Amino acid sequence: MTVAAETENGKLKCVDIHFSELSFHANKKCLLHGISGEFLGGQLTGILGASGAGKSTLLNILAGQVHFGASGNIYINGEPRNNKLFHKISSYIMQDDMVQPRLTVRELISSATELKLGSHYTQRAKDLIIEDVLSSMRLENCIDTRTEHLSGGQRKRLCIALELVNNPPVVFLDEPTTGLDDVSTKQCISLLKSLAEKGKTIICTIHQPSNTVFELFDQVYFLSEGNCVFSGSTESIVPYLAGLGMPCPDFYSPADYLIELVQNEKCAVSLKNQSDKEIRIKDHNRNYSQYANPYAMDGVTNYVYAVTFWKLLETVLDIIQKKITTNQ
Numbered sequence: 001m002t003v004a005a006e007t008e009n010g011k012l013k014c015v016d017i018h019f020s021e022l023s024f025h026a027n028k029k030c031l032l033h034g035i036s037g038e039f040l041g042g043q044l045t046g047i048l049g050a051s052g053a054g055k056s057t058l059l060n061i062l063a064g065q066v067h068f069g070a071s072g073n074i075y076i077n078g079e080p081r082n083n084k085l086f087h088k089i090s091s092y093i094m095q096d097d098m099v100q101p102r103l104t105v106r107e108l109i110s111s112a113t114e115l116k117l118g119s120h121y122t123q124r125a126k127d128l129i130i131e132d133v134l135s136s137m138r139l140e141n142c143i144d145t146r147t148e149h150l151s152g153g154q155r156k157r158l159c160i161a162l163e164l165v166n167n168p169p170v171v172f173l174d175e176p177t178t179g180l181d182d183v184s185t186k187q188c189i190s191l192l193k194s195l196a197e198k199g200k201t202i203i204c205t206i207h208q209p210s211n212t213v214f215e216l217f218d219q220v221y222f223l224s225e226g227n228c229v230f231s232g233s234t235e236s237i238v239p240y241l242a243g244l245g246m247p248c249p250d251f252y253s254p255a256d257y258l259i260e261l262v263q264n265e266k267c268a269v270s271l272k273n274q275s276d277k278e279i280r281i282k283d284h285n286r287n288y289s290q291y292a293n294p295y296a297m298d299g300v301t302n303y304v305y306a307v308t309f310w311k312l313l314e315t316v317l318d319i320i321q322k323k324i325t326t327n328q
């Protein structure tokens with residue numbers, strides 16, 4: 001079954017992601033401190049923060065790429081996340097482009113289409129999908145170019161295009177604009193915004209976007225040392241900070257200003273406390289406590305499965321060995 005089944009009346013079914021009390025520990029260090037938030041379908045959400053704030057860690061956990069060390073609750077459209085099903089409806093695009101340099105755009109996208117859609121579609125349908133994806137990522141003019149000759153922006157858009165052929169409703173991207181110049185960055189984020197406008201849930205990490213790029217996001221989730229210090233719409237951030245007595249200076253990017261503010265420990269604590277308070281109010285209104293969350297600790301669940309499987313395997317091997325010994 002492909003993700004096309006996720007559409008209703010030709011329109012993409014929106015996927016909303018909520019998370020609460022999300023923590024992550026690695027090497028005896030706590031990298032996320034019980035954070036909560038919501039990322040909605042039809043929106044472009046940016047996870048922002050200084051380098052080392054925990055952006056990629058949060059993205060990886062939400063995308064289901066982390067199996068150990070994470071705890072907390074993740075809900076998809078109000079239901080506890082089922083990792084296996086979630087992988088079918090989501091795509092994850094890593095920070096580093098990993099495309100074969102000697103292949104052309106056409107060769108790569110054709111093989112991605114074959115792999116992702118298989119025999120469920122006719123060749124004509126696949127060709128139409130390829131045409132549509134390439135035009136949505138503005139790659140029509142370099143279809144016969146080898147990837148080693150693409151510009152940074154084209155290569156990044158190709159990586160996104162390869163993940164779009166099966167029309168996933170949720171797309172995660174880790175720093176999609178790293179290494180791109182201002183024009184390519186704006187083009188890349190604008191294209192992601194147009195995907196969100198079609199109903200997809202687009203979540204990407206981004207490090208200090210310019211003002212024009214910042215304004216393209218519908219929502220931002222701001223991290224500082226594994227804590228959330230702001231979560232909300234991009235237009236609300238300036239009045240929000242002013243209301244807290246920290247007005248953003250004119251002609252200053254709110255993203256840059258927030259990063260500067262959290263360098264001051266007192267400001268960081270006060271922003272974290274305020275953000276926690278607002279999220280608690282939202283959570284209270286939502287009330288998901290009726291769901292007992294069997295996937296609350298995906299990592300632990302997977303660990304239990306792995307141990308059970310290993311024990312079963314040991315028992316079977318033991319029986320086989322005993323049989324062989326008796327036969328001898």
Ligand SMILES: Nc1ncnc2c1ncn2[C@@H]1O[C@H](COP(=O)(O)OP(=O)(O)O)[C@@H](O)[C@H]1O
Pocket residue numbers: 026027029031049050051052053054055056057058205
């Ligand atoms: N597996 C790990 N073990 C120990 N520390 C880690 C691990 N993964 C990330 N970190 C640390 O956690 C912090 C957050 O990392 P990351 O999420 O990659 O930050 P960002 O994406 O915001 O730059 C960094 O200080 C990083 O060094």
Ligand SMILES: [Mg+2]
Pocket residue numbers: 055056057175205
């Ligand atoms: Mg990162």
